[in-house]
Amino acid sequence: MVKVLRKKIRKKLLVIGDSGCGKTSLLYRYTVGEFIGEFFPLCYENFVVEFQIKSTIVEMTLWDSVDTTEYDRMRALYYANCDIIMICYSVENHESLENVEKKWIPQIQNYYKKIPIVLMALKTDLRRDPAVLYKLNEQSLRVITRSEGRAVADKIGAYGYLECSARILDGVDEPFQYIAKVVYKTHEEPQDKKKCIIV
Amino acid sequence: MSSHKSLSSRVSSGAKGLTSSNSNSASTINISKISPSGPIGAASLIMNQKASSENSLFHICITLRKRLEKVNGLKPYLNLAYSTAEYSSDKQADAITASQHNRDSLRKSTNSSYSNFSSSSLTNTNTNTNTNTNSITNSITINSATTINTINSQQSSPLDFTIQSINHNLTTFAAGILPATISCDPVTQIWKLFQQGAPLCLIFNSIKPDHPLPIVSADDIKICKRSVYDFLSACQMFLDLKAENLFTISNVFSENTDDLLTVINSINKVLDLNPNFSLSDSEKKDIILKNLNSSKNINDSRSRIILELIETERKYIFDLEILVNYRNQLLHADLITSESLHLLFPNLNEILDFQRRLLVGIEANSLAPAKYQRIGAIFLYASSIPFKAYEPWSIGQPAAIELINDQQENLQKSSSLINASYELQSFLIKPIQRLLKYPLLLEGILKHSDPAWPTYSEVTSGLEALKGTARDINDAHRKSENVKVLADLYTRVADWRGYELKSFGDLLFHSKLGVRDSDTEKEFFVYLFEKIIFFFKEIITTQKKSSINLAKKKNANYNQNTLSKLELKGRIFIANITYINPSKNASTLTSTLEENDYPTNSHLLTISWSGLRDQGSFIMRFKTDEQRNLWEQCLRNLSVKQHEEILMSDASQNSN
Numbered sequence: 087m088v089k090v091l092r093k094k095i096r097k098k099l100l101v102i103g104d105s106g107c108g109k110t111s112l113l114y115r116y117t118v119g120e121f122i123g124e125f126f127p128l129c130y131e132n133f134v135v136e137f138q139i140k141s142t143i144v145e146m147t148l149w150d151s152v153d154t155t156e157y158d159r160m161r162a163l164y165y166a167n168c169d170i171i172m173i174c175y176s177v178e179n180h181e182s183l184e185n186v187e188k189k190w191i192p193q194i195q196n197y198y199k200k201i202p203i204v205l206m207a208l209k210t211d212l213r214r215d216p217a218v219l220y221k222l223n224e225q226s227l228r229v230i231t232r233s234e235g236r237a238v239a240d241k242i243g244a245y246g247y248l249e250c251s252a253r254i255l256d257g258v259d260e261p262f263q264y265i266a267k268v269v270y271k272t273h274e275e276p277q278d279k280k281k282c283i284i285v
Numbered sequence: 286m287s288s289h290k291s292l293s294s295r296v297s298s299g300a301k302g303l304t305s306s307n308s309n310s311a312s313t314i315n316i317s318k319i320s321p322s323g324p325i326g327a328a329s330l331i332m333n334q335k336a337s338s339e340n341s342l343f344h345i346c347i348t349l350r351k352r353l354e355k356v357n358g359l360k361p362y363l364n365l366a367y368s369t370a371e372y373s374s375d376k377q378a379d380a381i382t383a384s385q386h387n388r389d390s391l392r393k394s395t396n397s398s399y400s401n402f403s404s405s406s407l408t409n410t411n412t413n414t415n416t417n418t419n420s421i422t423n424s425i426t427i428n429s430a431t432t433i434n435t436i437n438s439q440q441s442s443p444l445d446f447t448i449q450s451i452n453h454n455l456t457t458f459a460a461g462i463l464p465a466t467i468s469c470d471p472v473t474q475i476w477k478l479f480q481q482g483a484p485l486c487l488i489f490n491s492i493k494p495d496h497p498l499p500i501v502s503a504d505d506i507k508i509c510k511r512s513v514y515d516f517l518s519a520c521q522m523f524l525d526l527k528a529e530n531l532f533t534i535s536n537v538f539s540e541n542t543d544d545l546l547t548v549i550n551s552i553n554k555v556l557d558l559n560p561n562f563s564l565s566d567s568e569k570k571d572i573i574l575k576n577l578n579s580s581k582n583i584n585d586s587r588s589r590i591i592l593e594l595i596e597t598e599r600k601y602i603f604d605l606e607i608l609v610n611y612r613n614q615l616l617h618a619d620l621i622t623s624e625s626l627h628l629l630f631p632n633l634n635e636i637l638d639f640q641r642r643l644l645v646g647i648e649a650n651s652l653a654p655a656k657y658q659r660i661g662a663i664f665l666y667a668s669s670i671p672f673k674a675y676e677p678w679s680i681g682q683p684a685a686i687e688l689i690n691d692q693q694e695n696l697q698k699s700s701s702l703i704n705a706s707y708e709l710q711s712f713l714i715k716p717i718q719r720l721l722k723y724p725l726l727l728e729g730i731l732k733h734s735d736p737a738w739p740t741y742s743e744v745t746s747g748l749e750a751l752k753g754t755a756r757d758i759n760d761a762h763r764k765s766e767n768v769k770v771l772a773d774l775y776t777r778v779a780d781w782r783g784y785e786l787k788s789f790g791d792l793l794f795h796s797k798l799g800v801r802d803s804d805t806e807k808e809f810f811v812y813l814f815e816k817i818i819f820f821f822k823e824i825i826t827t828q829k830k831s832s833i834n835l836a837k838k839k840n841a842n843y844n845q846n847t848l849s850k851l852e853l854k855g856r857i858f859i860a861n862i863t864y865i866n867p868s869k870n871a872s873t874l875t876s877t878l879e880e881n882d883y884p885t886n887s888h889l890l891t892i893s894w895s896g897l898r899d900q901g902s903f904i905m906r907f908k909t910d911e912q913r914n915l916w917e918q919c920l921r922n923l924s925v926k927q928h929e930e931i932l933m934s935d936a937s938q939n940s941n
Contacts, residue, residue, distance in 0.1 A: 096706070096707045098707075105725075125586070125589045127593060128590065128593060128722070128725050128726055128729055129593060129597040129722050129725075129726070131332075131597070131600060131715075132332060132711040132714075132715070132718075133332070133333055134332055134333055134708070145707075147707065147708075147711055149711075152718070152721045152722060152725060153725075154721065155911060156752075156755075156756055156759065156911075156915075157721070157755050157756070157758075157759040158759065158763075158911065158912075158915065159759045159762035159763045159766065160679060160717055160721065160755070160758065160759050160762060162683075163679070163682050163683075163714055163717055164714070166683075166686060166710070167686070167710065188910075189909070189910070189911075192908055192909045193909065193911075195908070196908070196909070
């Protein structure tokens with residue numbers, strides 16, 4: 087066995103967003119594996135994944151969250167010692183995107199003045215789902231496009247904007263690789279260079 | 286460090302399903318110079334390990350029962366144990382139903398009161414008394430065994446939930462109520478079997494027929510204990526089993542899952558001595574197919590959620606057991622004080638013991654047809670008392686996190702089971718995460734249940750009860766945090782202008798808010814007590830405010846070292862509040878306060894008051910909708926309570 091001395095950094099990613107927008111499915115799909123049929127899991131355990139970036143190992147703990155409305159004190163336990171936050175929304179749910187600014191950013195600001203944020207569009211496969219399109223059309227709505235999502239990401243000063251579909255396994259890995267890079271970069275760079283969210 | 290093995294080996298031995306597609310797609314992106322090598326589940330980490338169904342108490346007992354059926358002459362004892370267990374199950378179901386009724390009627394008359402937990406209830410040492418370290422020779426005599434039993438049951442201290450009190454009403458190892466189609470659970474049956482004593486002797490005789498023990502069947506507990514004693518001595522004498530590998534008499538008669546597991550492990554070891562008692566592969570398969578909620582039986586959304594509930598519960602219990610092992614290693618290394626250990630794991634044993642029973646209850650229920658399953662009843666029961674054990678755990682978290690940071694070196698030195706620097710915190714939060722997951726799971730079950738089923742209403746009330754438990758714990762959390770906030774407040778305010786804080790009840794909420802009662806909005810530190818709201822102005826000293834970067838790595842909600850001084854600027858008595866109105870936007874404001882340029886993300890609450898000499902109103906501006914709703918709800922409750930109290934005291938004065 088060859089022992090290589092590598093630098094190891096340990097980071098915590100917290101995934102937040104409206105309930106039902108697909109957070110747990112994304113995390114489950116990324117680390118645990120396939121869904122059984124069309125069954126979407128409800129529970130996700132904290133899980134650690136590792137990345138190698140140059141000579142550094144980035145060990146990242148993935149934390150799913152549940153809707154803690156009403157449980158504000160217990161929520162603080164989820165937010166403790168975070169390094170990066172992923173806010174999720176679903177492309178067929180306009181409210182979930184509105185809540186990014188309305189609910190989640192203010193919530194983050196309760197705990198952090200400055201923390202890297204990534205905005206994540208989920209369920210992108212539904213953009214082509216006839217049933218979903220029909221239903222939205224009836225309410226004279228459309229699915230949320232990439233540029234609409236990106237606009238919100240820019241507005242909240244997010245580090246990045248990504249999209250994926252956990253169901254058809256499209257773009258499930260990239261967000262986490264991207265996040266690994268972000269935490270690696272912010273770890274290497276001095277604090278004041280960090281891009282910050284608009285307060 | 287042992288975790289620095291080659292990366293590829295981690296993937297292969299990794300937690301299931303870190304599929305190769307992950308690493309393939311990793312090479313397709315190259316956003317910057319850095320190219321991450323795809324996810325590598327850190328399999329060396331205990332956190333990522335999966336729990337096997339074979340570790341569940343339910344499964345362990347079914348397997349053991351199958352083995353015991355092969356022991357000659359044991360059938361009648363198994364049958365007797367079955368009917369005793371059945372009787373216990375009925376008794377438990379009756380007791381739970383009755384106390385549920387009592388609670389319902391009680392709730393109507395009184396408001397639920399908070400239990401008095403403070404994060405500083407460190408005085409209870411959390412020693413692990415009932416472990417297998419008990420040497421058989423110490424407690425071998427029947428008399429001393431009974432005294433041990435009584436000592437154990439007297440250990441309860443009033444502040445801490447003991448196993449006895451959280452398992453209130455439980456006479457079996459399955460929490461809650463079994464479906465009508467199931468008489469008893471296998472765990473209770475196995476427990477009752479060993480308590481008969483004689484079956485143990487039969488087991489011994491089938492292993493060592495040349496030194497047979499007398500078989501005495503009796504109802505008298507003394508005779509039963511005598512048989513256990515005979516078995517234990519014979520095992521040491523003729524089977525070369527060491528005392529530390531065996532159980533004690535008190536283990537057999539204990540109501541604790543740890544003790545039961547100790548007994549079961551020893552019995553399995555004894556049975557291993559005779560190959561006739563091992564199970565064939567087809568028998569093992571049969572157990573899984575018939576008695577466990579295996580994937581074969583999963584055919585609809587509801588059963589999938591039940592399966593998820595069971596599988597994640599197994600994993601949760603597995604994690605709690607790891608925590609117990611970890612704590613024992615810390616205890617052994619003797620670098621962490623027992624106070625600190627209690628701070629890290631306030632009532633781990635109680636939580637683990639109950640969760641095992643909860644899982645037995647769920648697994649037993651899962652075998653019945655969906656409409657008979659009493660899943661709702663289980664959680665209704667769990668929320669009634671047992672889940673209150675999560676309160677001290679939750680409240681202790683901030684202190685535990687602090688301790689981990691302070692004692693990192695000693696923790697690392699004491700045990701490598703869990704990495705203290707970053708893994709431990711993820712472990713300690715698990716009970717809280719689990720508790721908050723139950724409502725989600727139950728919602729799923731409810732969604733896929735038929736409202737016509739007799740058990741349907743149980744699921745709705747179970748769900749409500751779970752949410753109530755979480756709310757209670759959250760409130761208790763806030764109260765415990767407020768103890769420190771209140772102490773800080775004393776020191777931050779130089780001049781109290783004659784107000785006695787003690788006379789205004791508990792501190793409930795506090796925040797820095799925008800408050801306007803005239804034209805301009807000013808920022809105040811607002812403290813809401815049960816009977817009064819105080820408004821303070823921050824006294825800005827020349828010293829610069831604490832650095833923004835402090836917020837990082839330190840939860841901004843916990844007070845930082847430098848607290849500014851406050852000046853008391855105003856107060857409103859709750860009793861004088863006449864009107865509470867949430868205003869989403871400024872248009873619904875009262876006429877005196879004209880519409881103005883509030884930022885779009887404003888969450889307002891208008892309060893009107895009327896005192897003896899004057900009256901007025903003001904608007905508080907909150908940062909979030911949730912915060913506003915919490916204050917509003919709280920103020921409304923307080924206001925009603927205050928008015929009731931005034932009416933009551935008026936009435937009593939009039940009658941005098």
